[in-house]
Amino acid sequence: MQIFRTALLAGFIAISSAAHAQQNINIRGTLTAVNGKDLSIKARDGRELQIELPDGVNVSITKTFSMADVKPGMVLGVTTVKRVDGAVVAIDVRPIPATANQGLTPYDLQPDSTMTNASVEATVQAAGGQELTLNYKTGTVKVLVLPNTPMSLAAPGNRTDLIPGEAINVAARPDKDGKLLAVRVQVGKDGLKPTW
Numbered sequence: 001m002q003i004f005r006t007a008l009l010a011g012f013i014a015i016s017s018a019a020h021a022q023q024n025i026n027i028r029g030t031l032t033a034v035n036g037k038d039l040s041i042k043a044r045d046g047r048e049l050q051i052e053l054p055d056g057v058n059v060s061i062t063k064t065f066s067m068a069d070v071k072p073g074m075v076l077g078v079t080t081v082k083r084v085d086g087a088v089v090a091i092d093v094r095p096i097p098a099t100a101n102q103g104l105t106p107y108d109l110q111p112d113s114t115m116t117n118a119s120v121e122a123t124v125q126a127a128g129g130q131e132l133t134l135n136y137k138t139g140t141v142k143v144l145v146l147p148n149t150p151m152s153l154a155a156p157g158n159r160t161d162l163i164p165g166e167a168i169n170v171a172a173r174p175d176k177d178g179k180l181l182a183v184r185v186q187v188g189k190d191g192l193k194p195t196w
Helices: 002-021
Strands: 025-035 038-043 048-052 059-064 075-082 088-095 103-107 113-126 129-135 140-145 152-156 167-174 180-187
Touching: 025 048, 025 180, 038 167, 075 129, 075 140, 088 152, 113 140
Parallel strands: 048 180, 059 180, 088 140
Antiparallel strands: 025 038, 025 167, 038 048, 059 152, 075 088, 075 113, 103 113, 113 129, 129 140, 167 180
16 A cells, blocks of 8 residues: 555656646747747846747737727736735736636736736726726736836737847747747837837
């Protein structure tokens, strides 16, 4: 029985480790070079990273998005932080696919930030900006969007848009040898940064 339990535990640890290894890593920074399939990126924290861009991974570019484009029923990904006065303030707003999972999850854009994937219920003027009421199916949250809150959307691009010097946002995962492989890439366009 003890042998069975030990084997079961070892199997669980192996499965958990494999699942953990497949989690995407968000990398934000500046594209410094493109060498064939390899992207060189200087991350926000100063690290120099090499990421392989597989053939099947598409490149998105960044386009303008504003509160004027927000309509009731639209699904948004809104990254927020809580101010000392208790207000929930957006630090990034972007439209996401209607099929995306909705909810609140911790996020790594800034310390103590939260990602809210939710449908827009209402938009009203508020002191200092505009207030979004977001419904994430199991609850709602009111979010203050300030005039300087970064807002953008991802649009189809191609590999010729990968220009050194542009801001870039890559979701990557390590392969079995530890090399980072891109699974999603969004690059800046005409000075407009992706979520960064």
